[in-house]
Amino acid sequence: MHLTIALNSKILRAPRTGIGNYVVELAQELQQNPGLRMQYFSGFDWHGKLATGAMPGYSRCAGAAKRFLPSAYALRRIVEQQCFNLGIRRIRPDVYHEPSLWPLEFDGPTVMTIHDLTHLHYPQTQPADRLQEIERRLPSALTRSSRILVVSEFIGQEVRRHFGLSDKKVVVAPSGCSDVFHPREEHQLSASLQKLGLHYRGFILSVGTLEPRKNLLLTLKAHARLSPAARARFPLLVVGMAGWRTDELTGVLSQAVNSGYVRLAGYLDQQDLAAVTAAARVMVFPSLYEGFGLPVLEAMASGTPVITSSGSSMEEVAAGAGTYVDPQDEVGLTEKIRQLLEDDGVWTASRTAGLERSHEFSWAKSAAITADVYRQASES
Structure with a gap:
């Protein structure tokens, strides 16, 4: 038929x-x-x-x-x-x-x-x-x-x-998940990272339209709680186009960028997004609410550990491969980030579990x- x-x-x-x-x-x-x-x-x-x-x-x-x-x-x-x-x-x-x-x-x-x-x-x-x-x-x-x-x-x-x-x-x-999201070696990403002034596995990634639901304010505050040395070694890259109701976010984001520890990439096409996703040390995605949470799957498929919100669709997507945090818990998010930055054993286990989980979609x-x-x- x-x-x-x-x-x-x-x-x-x-x-x-x-x-x-x-x-x-x-x-x-x-x-x-x-x-x-x-x-x-x-x-x-x-x-x-x-x-x-x-x-x-x-x-x-x-x-x-x-x-x-x-x-x-x-x-x-x-x-x-x-x-x-x-x-x-x-x-x-x-x-x-x-x-x-x-x-x-x-x-x-x-x-x-x-x-x-x-x-x-x-x-x-x-x-x-x-x-x-x-x-x-x-x-x-x-x-x-x-x-x-x-x-x-x-x-x-x-x-x-x-x-x-x-x-x-x-x-x-x-x-x-698009086939463009997959693990990549450092030499494959040098050109993309050079444009952004970043190093392979040397930054934290945040992806999402700049709107309240994506909870970027929590990510910015949690990142700011890291030591100056940690923030210098692992700056936060914010990827996403401007959305709506960003008055509160704009001031905080501007101050964070001026600190030198946060980079604002704006909207990236899929090829560039896939490159930074595969290059990040960790992706932080504490959205207040999602029906699915595609960036979570894209990060796992790229071999990048994910910290995301508990009690939501993202927990269904990442299952046992995700690191979870209450989307209102600034201190808790800082600790989860710190662990994945400092503990190579935890990082490797999270990466391996994420890759395995991504193959189910x-x-x-x-x-x-x-x-x-x-x-x-x-x-x-």
């Missing part, structure tokens, strides 16, 4: 982060499935091949639109729906897959992916207009969707519990589950 799948790829207009990476990696695997014909909606038009490059200047233009247009979300939605409808009449897909929280209107079977429920747990970390759109559109989207994909059992349990959805409707398809597995869900949806 051959199915035509309409996948909304409009998120790829912006520089790739979590959901963007999900769309690219999943689509590349699904394209290998002979039973599927993939069609991609960019937000304006349709393509038979996935365009993975960001639209030049998109973030700047989108930010300006939100500032100067009082109903930017609603206006963009109207335009996107009209463009979507034009392609639907021509392509006639069997199933529509929406990888975010607000599917467009579609008369046939819809599959949507829920990556997290941040808007419920930490509404204060969301822009008001975005939160309003989610609250307005999500309930009807869940009702219309034939199947709901989730990226971890953690988020699956939350979705079932909060929205009262059946086990049959919610399907767990764990994310995978793949985009091929995720795509196989997703393809099966498409077939279920088409028959429902």
Whole structure:
């Protein structure tokens, strides 16, 4: 049975982060499935091949639109729906897959992916207009969707519990990890590290959009508690594009950078991100909340030990390979960092366990589950 799948790829207009990476990696695997014909909606038009490059200047233009247009979300939605409808009449897909929280209107079977429920747990970390759109559109989207994909059992349990959805409707398809994330030797990374003024295994890595949920403030405070000698030997590299509600973070981050012990790399493309991930002594990822926590898997696959939050999806992903900390415990995080900096035996054991754990995840597995869900949806 051959199915035509309409996948909304409009998120790829912006520089790739979590959901963007999900769309690219999943689509590349699904394209290998002979039973599927993939069609991609960019937000304006349709393509038979996935365009993975960001639209030049998109973030700047989108930010300006939100500032100067009082109903930017609603206006963009109207335009996107009209463009979507034009392609639907021509392509006639069997199933529509929406990888975010607000599917467009579609008369046939819809599959949507829920990556997290941040808007419920930490509404204060969301822009008001975005939160309003989610609250307005999500309930009807869940009702219309034939199947709901989730990226971890953690988020699956939350979705079932909060929205009262059946086990049959919610399907767990764990994310995978791009092949670009793998262990590398020092000589393979010298050029990338030289650009940033860093040394192999001589820095601590923090990855994530600069927004409150990622809990970068805790990482900065914990790093500042290390001795000056330790901070000089292991500076903190902060990787991530600017997000929202960063007023408190901006001042602290600026002061930390001025100290000389913290480097701000901004957004890195996947190749450069993979290089610094494989080169770090340890990655610190004490996020307050994640549906999966892809940087955790990427670090493990790169042979870099991970410190992350306890009692969350990250603990499900890292399992026995992770080092865990209460995401409010500044002193505890400092001690965990210090241990992985100073104890080579603990560091090596963590690295080995992480590599082994990372092999249990793949985009091929995720795509196989997703393809099966498409077939279920088409028959429902």
